[in-house]
Amino acid sequence: MLSIRAYHAWINRLQTLLLICLLLGILILTGWLLFGEEGLWLIILVSVTILLIGPAVASRLTLILYRARPITQHEAPELWRIIAFLAARAELTSVPTLYYVASPLVNAFTVGHRRHAAIALTDGLLRYLSIRELAAVLAHETAHVANGDLFVMGLAAYISRLIRVLALAGQILLFFMLPFVFFGYVTINWMVLLLLFFSPHLALLLQLGLSRVREFDADLKASQLTGDPEALALALAKIERVSRSWQAWLFPGWSNPQSSWLRTHPATEERIWRLRLLRATSNIQ
Secondary structure, eight states: OOOHHHHHHHHHHHHHHHHHHHHHHHHHHHHHHHHHHHHHHHHHHHHHHHHHHHHHHHHHHHHHHTTOEEOOTTTOHHHHHHHHHHHHHTTOSSOOEEEEEOOSSOOEEEEEETTEEEEEEEHHHHHHSOHHHHHHHHHHHHHHHHTTHHHHHHHHHHHHHHHHHHHHHHHHHHHHHHHHHHTTSSOOOHHHHHHHHHHHHHHHHHHHHHHHHHHHHHHHHHHHHHSOHHHHHHHHHHHHHHHHHHHHHHSTTOOOOOOGGGOSSOOHHHHHHHHHHHHHHHHHO
């Protein structure tokens, strides 16, 4: 029988493959219906070119945008010791570089690719979390690198944007063709029309769904790297509590019970429940 970890890992990979295939299917169908076979091949060629050169440029721009600066080993030897240990456990070829972001928000994010990744930690995160909780967060970000999530999510985001661009181009083309349609010179393919209006929304939902699946998988991998799923559960609970206090301070009296379909991350309660289920299973074994 599969263990809880193996079962969740298998389900997450299956969902990832399915969501990526659906996104690619929407892109191919949209491109083919709008521009034919020749146009579709041009779209594929441009897409591959951008995917090859885009990630490195996007990573640098993201760090510049957040005014992130490298954290030296002299400044935070304990953090560097932890990230080196996690990188070795995850069998990465290089240790991700740590960056500091001068923001009171409690957050961490990762950019780059498996061979050259950068993990940014905000001032708020470093102040609010204990070293045990910081290790769990670093494990989660390292898991994203080890799992190839930076490429997968970058690919999904690019496909989603390209679908929106194609749909917008089709809508503009349709607008200029309306007089010809009105006088009967041109007939409309209703399948194309429906695709133009609904494909961007469907692509966004698939992208968000993929993001949630990858977060679950990163939680699972992080618990394997540290052997301490409870630490990540504690960190998530603290981050959620602090984030809600910031929201209450910025928008007093405002509440937005966001649909689970529109979240980039799974509900914190569900992530904590899964992590504690892993801990309980480990204790039983």
